[in-house]
Amino acid sequence: xxxxxxxxxxxxxxxxxNVTLSCEQNLNHDAMYWxxxxxxxxxxLIYYSQIVNDFQKGDIAEGYSVxxxxxxxxxLTVTSAQKNPTAFYLCASSxxxxxxxxxxxxxxxxxxxxx
Amino acid sequence: xxxxxxxxQALSIQEGENATMNCSYKTSIxxxxxxxxxxxxxxxxxxLIRSNEREKHSGRLRVTLDTSKKSSxxxxxxxxxxxxxxxxxxxxxDNAGNMLTFGGGTRLMVKP
Numbered sequence: 001x002x003x004x005x006x007x008x009x010x011x012x013x014x015x016x017x018n019v020t021l022s023c024e025q026n027l028n029h030d031a032m033y034w035x036x037x038x039x040x041x042x043x044x045l046i047y048y049s050q051i052v053n054d055f056q057k058g059d060i061a062e063g064y065s066v067x068x069x070x071x072x073x074x075x076l077t078v079t080s081a082q083k084n085p086t087a088f089y090l091c092a093s094s095x096x097x098x099x100x101x102x103x104x105x106x107x108x109x110x111x112x113x114x115x
Numbered sequence: 116x117x118x119x120x121x122x123x124q125a126l127s128i129q130e131g132e133n134a135t136m137n138c139s140y141k142t143s144i145x146x147x148x149x150x151x152x153x154x155x156x157x158x159x160x161x162x163l164i165r166s167n168e169r170e171k172h173s174g175r176l177r178v179t180l181d182t183s184k185k186s187s188x189x190x191x192x193x194x195x196x197x198x199x200x201x202x203x204x205x206x207x208x209d210n211a212g213n214m215l216t217f218g219g220g221t222r223l224m225v226k227p
Contacts, residue, residue, distance in 0.1 A: 106157035
């Protein structure tokens with residue numbers, strides 16, 4: 001069953017804690033993305049990766065970090081430096097990162113709440 | 116700032132009616148895509164239209180693109196209660212490669 005999975009579905013963080021959100025895909029896609037969605041808003045790009053061991057900052061990378069050690073996995077860490085982390089986080093993948101956009105396939109999302 | 120902006124922000128219609136959502140953008144694009152999001156879920160791709168295309172159909176969906184006006188519309192015909200969702204347009208600016216910029220979305224409610 002091909003697809004993109006995210007875990008956990010809900011995550012609660014205390015002030016000052018780092019938390020890591022998981023994203024895994026078995027679509028054999030090269031490109032992966034992390035987005036943040038605030039209530040009633042569109043998506044904003046946090047980080048993206050074109051290939052293993054390479055990633056680039058998106059529009060709102062401050063307070064976040066990522067790694068891409070395997071093609072299938074692109075975890076996102078929300079650090080204590082992110083002052084307003086409560087949001088819905090979406091991971092996506094696409095076949096490749098080329099000059100023209102491809103369809104992006106999204107995971108089900110992780111809702112992060114700061115207590 | 117967001118590349119794409121949807122209009123209206125919210126739309127409520129009766130089942131069987133048509134729903135039209137509009138998207139405007141600011142810079143030249145390669146492609147424009149429409150996605151759907153059910154409440155609390157991930158996005159699902161609906162349709163991609165290239166900058167050299169003017170109209171595209173997929174089932175009950177019809178998308179138009181007017182590059183001279185930098186706008187697109189999504190028409191859902193014969194709407195169903197199951198079409199209730201948020202709809203987003205996403206554009207890739209001509210100088211931004213594969214990066215998509217999403218609008219704020221149109222929240223569609225279809226009443227049975």
